[in-house]
Amino acid sequence: xxxxxxxxxxxxxxxxxxxxxxxxxxxxxxxxxxxxxxxxxxxxxxxxxxxxxxxxxxxxxxxxxxxxxxxxxxxxxxxxxxxxxxxxxxxxxxxxxxxxxxxxxxxxxxxxxxxxxxxxxxxxxxxxxxxxxxxxxxxxxxxxxxxxxxxxxxxxxxxxxxxxxxxxxxxxxxxxxx
Amino acid sequence: xxxxxxxxxxxxxxxxxxxxxxxxxxxxxxxxxxxxxxxxxxxxxxxxxxxxxxxxxxxxxxxxxxxxxxxxxxxxxxxxxxxxxxxxxxxxxxxxxxxxxxxxxxxxxxxxxxxxxxxxxxxxxxxxxxxxxxxxxxxxxxxxxxxxxxxxxxxxxxxxxxxxxxxxxxxxxxxxxxxxxxxxxxxxxxxxxxxxxxxxxxxxxxxxxxxxxxxxxxxxxxxxxxxxxxxxxxxxxxxxxxxxxxxxxxxxxxxxxxxxxxxxxxxxxxxxxxxxxxxxxxx
Numbered sequence: 409x410x411x412x413x414x415x416x417x418x419x420x421x422x423x424x425x426x427x428x429x430x431x432x433x434x435x436x437x438x439x440x441x442x443x444x445x446x447x448x449x450x451x452x453x454x455x456x457x458x459x460x461x462x463x464x465x466x467x468x469x470x471x472x473x474x475x476x477x478x479x480x481x482x483x484x485x486x487x488x489x490x491x492x493x494x495x496x497x498x499x500x501x502x503x504x505x506x507x508x509x510x511x512x513x514x515x516x517x518x519x520x521x522x523x524x525x526x527x528x529x530x531x532x533x534x535x536x537x538x539x540x541x542x543x544x545x546x547x548x549x550x551x552x553x554x555x556x557x558x559x560x561x562x563x564x565x566x567x568x569x570x571x572x573x574x575x576x577x578x579x580x581x582x583x584x585x586x
Numbered sequence: 587x588x589x590x591x592x593x594x595x596x597x598x599x600x601x602x603x604x605x606x607x608x609x610x611x612x613x614x615x616x617x618x619x620x621x622x623x624x625x626x627x628x629x630x631x632x633x634x635x636x637x638x639x640x641x642x643x644x645x646x647x648x649x650x651x652x653x654x655x656x657x658x659x660x661x662x663x664x665x666x667x668x669x670x671x672x673x674x675x676x677x678x679x680x681x682x683x684x685x686x687x688x689x690x691x692x693x694x695x696x697x698x699x700x701x702x703x704x705x706x707x708x709x710x711x712x713x714x715x716x717x718x719x720x721x722x723x724x725x726x727x728x729x730x731x732x733x734x735x736x737x738x739x740x741x742x743x744x745x746x747x748x749x750x751x752x753x754x755x756x757x758x759x760x761x762x763x764x765x766x767x768x769x770x771x772x773x774x775x776x777x778x779x780x781x782x783x784x785x786x787x788x789x790x791x792x793x794x795x796x797x798x799x800x801x802x803x804x805x806x807x808x809x810x811x812x813x814x815x816x817x818x819x820x821x822x823x824x825x826x827x828x829x830x831x832x833x834x835x836x837x838x839x840x841x842x843x844x845x846x847x848x849x850x851x852x853x854x855x856x857x858x859x860x861x862x863x864x865x866x867x868x869x
Contacts, residue, residue: 428640431709441709458599466606475633477707477714480614484607491603542711
């Protein structure tokens, strides 16, 4: 399966799973809300350019927004993490070796420690901005902190469960395929 | 030269980032102010279709509960039929009349249009429902929406075959309400916390409220017929800053399982609004 086809399928699956499964979960309490859709952006290949990456995140966020009835709300955090992703990857991994030999970020290609840091930071930023936009008009600071923390923890658990359920073969990229 | 190109390239990404964020913010703000964007009408039509597919499956699992609700409602309506009241004269024939006026000269004020719920959200702070009935089938913006057990929300956007309803469980929704016991009017909104409860404001502390009292829609709200159930009082406390009570109201509509709703068309509201617009503001 080519990388393009795989990512198109992921695009559709992540949106459907988030809209029709996780958005339907009745909120356990007012803090916790499960989010996993942005994993699509974290899993995109290394070799995608920064501008296409941001445009893709914009389209992805907007598509998801139209399903959840609030255009623009999830688009901004998606563009934010797409913008920050290359910086973070450059910091975390020796790019010369990894980016040439592996297709996309995963525990196998980056190592568990680096990959966890990568997921943790982007998840936290994504949810912090999302909750911030959502709560801009209400402004209860303790509530804001509580909601960000609880939602981040829940999303991280979901992401690592997804990581274990669907282990992506960290396939070696050959020179000819590129 | 290479440095300049590198600088421009880096600057270009930042620039693109800011532009995209700006567009997203503009969409967010515009959407919250005006709902008549053509584009969102088209998007609404598309996502509504996917929602209808999903609902076809979900609906199957809720058939039993929906049936029970419809049966209960049928029983209630049957109780209102003329034929269920005994009287000396039984010669009148009940006919379904589509005229605007009935024989007593009263003008029909409200018309009810049934619609299937194809998408429903309760987990967010701003929740919306999608109904399978659009402008081609008579849905209009600002119509009230009621379910079998009580009010549901208000239509904010229509496309050809679907309409988007702002749920009662939405931060921005406000409904004029009254207590059944004493006809005190107040305002019902949602605090975004528990989808089973809404909050009622503006009832004076002097009113004797009991747990379990019924809250109805008031005469002041044009979208809903007066006297439609909103819910029952589940708890109340005095607001320390003012002379008013703040009451927690358990909604009579079960938002977890709603499958059918009725759009309420106030047929003479346009006339009322026109008159109110003419009212002289200052002399």
